Amino acid sequence: MVCPYCRIKLEDDATFCHWCGGRIDPEEERRKEAEKLAKAKHQKYVVLNRYYQQVFLIFDANGGGFILSWNWAAFLFGTLWYFVKGMWAKGLLMVLLTMLFGVGVAPFLWLYAGLCGNWDYYLFKVKKTQFWG
Numbered sequence: 001m002v003c004p005y006c007r008i009k010l011e012d013d014a015t016f017c018h019w020c021g022g023r024i025d026p027e028e029e030r031r032k033e034a035e036k037l038a039k040a041k042h043q044k045y046v047v048l049n050r051y052y053q054q055v056f057l058i059f060d061a062n063g064g065g066f067i068l069s070w071n072w073a074a075f076l077f078g079t080l081w082y083f084v085k086g087m088w089a090k091g092l093l094m095v096l097l098t099m100l101f102g103v104g105v106a107p108f109l110w111l112y113a114g115l116c117g118n119w120d121y122y123l124f125k126v127k128k129t130q131f132w133g
C-alpha cells in the first residue's frame with residue numbers, strides 16, 4: 001500500500017509511515033484500495049452507454065466468451081446498425097449476402113443481428129476484430 005499522506009510505498013501491514021510519520025490504519029487502507037478497484041472495473045466501459053456496459057460485463061464474466069443475448073436495435077436496423085456501430089466488414093458481408101441470395105435472406109440476417117449483435121460489438125470494441133475471433 002501507499003502512505004495516504006505522502007504517497008510513499010509501505011509494507012502492507014504498516015501502522016505508521018516511516019517517511020512522514022503519519023499513522024495508518026491498514027484495514028482502512030485495504031478497504032479504500034478495494035473500493036478503488038471496484039470503481040475501476042465499473043468504469044471500464046464508461047464510454048459506452050449503460051446498456052452496452054451491462055452487456056459487456058456479462059461477456060467479461062463469461063471469460064470473454066460468447067453468450068446468446070438479444071439486441072432490439074441490431075434486430076430492427078440490421079445491416080444499418082452494423083455500419084452505424086463501425087462494424088463495416090460484417091455490414092458489407094450482409095449486403096453481399098443479400099445481393100447473392102436476394103431479400104429472402106434478410107429475415108435471417110435480422111435474426112442474426114438481434115441474437116449476435118451484442119457479441120459482434122463486444123468483439124469489435126474489446127477484442128478489436130471485425131470478424132469472429
Ligand SMILES: [Zn+2]
Nearest residue numbers: 003006017020
Ligand atoms: Zn507518509
